[in-house]
Amino acid sequence: MVVIVFEIFLLTLLVITAVGIVRSRDLFSAVMLLGLFSLQIAVIFFILDAADVALTEAAVGAGVSTVLLLGALALTSDREARPKGRRLLALGVASITALILIYASFDQPRLGDPQAPVHQHVAPWYLEQTPKQIDVPNVVTAILASFRGYDTLGELFVIFTAGIGVLFLLADGSGRGARSQLPSAEAQGLRHHLIPRVVGALLVPFIVLFGLYVQFHGDFGPGGGFQAGALVSAGVILYALIEGEASALRVLSFRALAGMIAAGALLYTGVGLAGILRGSQFLDYSVLLADPIAGQHLGIILIELGVGLTVTGVLLTIFHAFAARAQKR
Amino acid sequence: MELLGLYNYWVFPVLLMTGLYAIMSRANLIKKLIGLSMFQAAVFLLYITMDKIEGGTAPILQAGNPEQLYSNPLPQVLILTAIVVGIATLALGLAIVVRISETYGTIEEDEIQGQDAE
């Protein structure tokens, strides 16, 4: 119960942060506050028993999106002009919509109410059937990868589309230009800072290792392909930050990243089609092996790997695309 | 105390509309994207709030504890997907903003419109 009080406290902080973000005219501060916003909301998710979501939100919201926003700020400007007009209209629309939603809330089930409809119909089935049909402890992974694997396929292609879009908009000719560039002073990263460099270099392998652990431990604990992809790319981004983007590109070139993106997408779709070829439905893993449960395990490992590959590839491609753009300046 | 159980559902619209307010009232394109991120994050809160069950724990089954209640895993799966959608939208939006800044030299909406009107 006391945890719920913490949650309420954090929610209040969250509202304060949100207002701070809107009011701040310095975009750089707004970005950092957005990082704090993500951390807070991630802790709230953790308190609300959504461990997987908390991990993802922290990795994505506080990690990846902060890095991306900073990359974009470096390419544009970090001051906001004095806002003009339309504030009353915005305030009006926002207040009315908020009031409608608050009005709706009075018929909603209370937080944690075990009688709520969400806990009655579909959810118990998942909790009951997962041990029998898929047999992994993490029900979130079971639903994500198998029961609603088609959604996750869609999710993979959403991130794939974003990767294509950023490449289309920012890179000239799928990265050929970026590789030929000599590392300029800026691309050196934080090289001349000795201590961060040593500590960072020490940490990078552990971060990547941890990412792989999250990837393959996703059946048992919080984690999975997406979180792992975000963590591994965070590790490589750290490497790029301390050693410069050029060094990071030497390890994983644009071409290799593109290969990872396509391989992941093809792997996932291929596993789905294998279900059809073996005489069942699309994305049915039970038929992959003689034993349906073993088949499910194999399918889940493979598609999580596909997700991990594509996510790592896309996030790093996006990061490098922004960085390469900055060097061209 | 009964009403306190709805606190999450009140914070959700407030956050949502703070985001929408930022999108509508600010001319700066990056600020709009930041508002959009908050707007989406608020929806995550709506979904995750409903997964909570009193006395429950995260839906990672514990062997040898068959009586344990677990929170609803389904909204969590949905929100995992929605988070990915959010970051994908943000990345694409930022790429567009960078291109706008390069071609127009500004990221303020009114100045861009001013340039196009000429």
Add this chain to the structure above:
Amino acid sequence: MTAGLALDIGSWVLMLAGSFFVFVGGVGALRMPDFYTRMHAASLTDTLGTILILSGVILQAGLTLAAIKLAAIMVFLLLTCPTAAYALANAARLSGLSPRPEQTPGKD
């Protein structure tokens, strides 16, 4: 049971002390007059508070996988916190932010 009780008391003392330092650090970061003093307050207590709290929790966890993970977190924070603090102070100094309080720029 006495050993267990001693362990409990030990971990409570550690955690309480840790909480105290963490809190003091927070107050310091808020109340100190300029960036460098704030940083001084924050980073030192951060590290100490972290060690104390995490050690307290480790004592509670006993010899389990959780304790190892906690130790890993502790080592990680011990490495990164001072590094981040150093890099931050360094960046601030290089950018020309003066350590003398009377010259700190005004509010945003």
Add this chain to the structure above:
Amino acid sequence: MYAATATAILVTMALALTRALLGPTIYDRVLAVNMFGTKTVLLLSVIAFLNGRPDFLDLALAYALINFIGVLAVLKFVQDYTMRHSGEERGQ
């Protein structure tokens, strides 16, 4: 006991947030963000025990790591920025 520790950490988080909102310099904000991140890691560890699910400590580790990368990214940004705008004074 965990609850008391968690409360202290939460209050400190609120203080750090205040500092992040007040500024005044960019470095103050970075400092506050870093502090906030560390406190999040601690809070997560403590709550994991409070809820009796110590297997979720992975999350705390991940947070610690992401926090560090975030701070370094911010610093790199500030450094590049001051390099590019070396004439202008940064940090107001």
Add this chain to the structure above:
Amino acid sequence: MSSLATHLPVLQVVVPLLTAPLVFMLRQHGLAWAATTAASLCAFAVAIELSTAARGGATLVYEVGAWPAPYGIELVVDAFSALLLLMVTGASVFALLIARRSLEAEIPEQRLHLFYAAWLLALAGLSGIVVAGDAFNIFVFMEISALATYVLVAGGPRRQALPAVFRYLVMGTIGATFYLIGVGLIYMMTGTLNIADMEMRIRDVSDLRPVLVAGGFITVGLALKAAVFPLHAWLPNAYTYAPNAVTVFIAACSTKVSLYVLLRFDFVVFQGNQAGHVAQFAMFMLPLAIFAIVIASILALREANLKRMLAYSSVAQIGYILFGAGLVSATGLTGGIAHMFNHALAKGALFLAVACLATSLSATAVSDLAGAARRMPFTMAAFVIAGLSLIGIPGTAGFIGKWFIVVAALEHGVAGALLILPVLAGSLIAVLYIWRVVESAYSSPAGDMATRQEAPLPMLATLWFVVLLNVYFGLQPSLPLDLARSAAARLLLP
């Protein structure tokens, strides 16, 4: 291949989805185009196969992953979705046939393979929305199609494409998020995400406030994505500055797919479950539809830019579709749904003609078209026929839907007779704005405009094929009408 036939609903989505990473890896843009077109043709063939089945009255259900329905994700293809699938895949095929020439002029060669990959993703996303039987799955595929469409529009040759696409992105995301909030509220009250299951379970809770609010959010969110009248601000510029081939594709189908989801939700999930929903729907939608028809038509009339004029006309046509739906009768819905298909044909043909014009004219303004008919007689002739179809002249496809809508309105007696006034006014204004183009194009040429310089033959052939389809479906409207009739019957099922 009877075993393969059962997998058609999922193949509809998977074929373009699987081709996208392959195209992404192909660096040679000719090959990328060929692969994209091949995948599109496959998808078109699948859609034809599915619509044949649906015309026979079958509803195909596919359980992805072999998990039973409310737990796993279900794909459903009935008459309504089959009609939409035909539109989406057909638009993609015809747009791609002209895309090769048209895009080479607009997009740097080394980025073309990325562009085609995005095209396939847009196709897969739109098809995915149409076949989905699960509310959240619709959201996922909506985002795939939306993100891919942003990329496609951002490929436009002029710099105004970028602010246009940014606005599209922000408004599209708000729309999708509103939809997500609505789905979340329904899920909160019913505990299910499957649309068919929702329809059953919502009965017990239909009077509770969250469900009412959910209805509002879903309708507003989708209306934003469908550019329903006051929420259409993103559409004109997005259509105007997109590459020509892209305009053909998205103008023909993307807003209609959102409308399809909107009708599905409002009629299947909320209708008959919520007391007074019919009246509410009509009360909100009819005025919006009428405003859309009148105001957007007038805006189109005042617009100088040819593509933007046609874009405003699209907003007006969405008004017609909503008008038909807002009458909440079998005839009205049939008319509205048939008009989706017919308008896709007419507007597709018009934008194809614009793409052909662009091959040898640099003009974007209606007034600069002088002499175009002399320079490109076949293109302009096609434009005229397509324009007649847009206006709704008997004998063309555009007539059928409007006729049904008028008949449906007259079923309501005197009030209905008053209601059709704006519909007729819209058509009259359409005559005027199409006439403006024709007058300008057939006026005497200036300078070198007199020399004949037609669009390349493959483009012209595609254009004329679609124009003839307009005539064919005007004289022989049984395919869209059959599908629209059974779709309307399904939507009105209590």
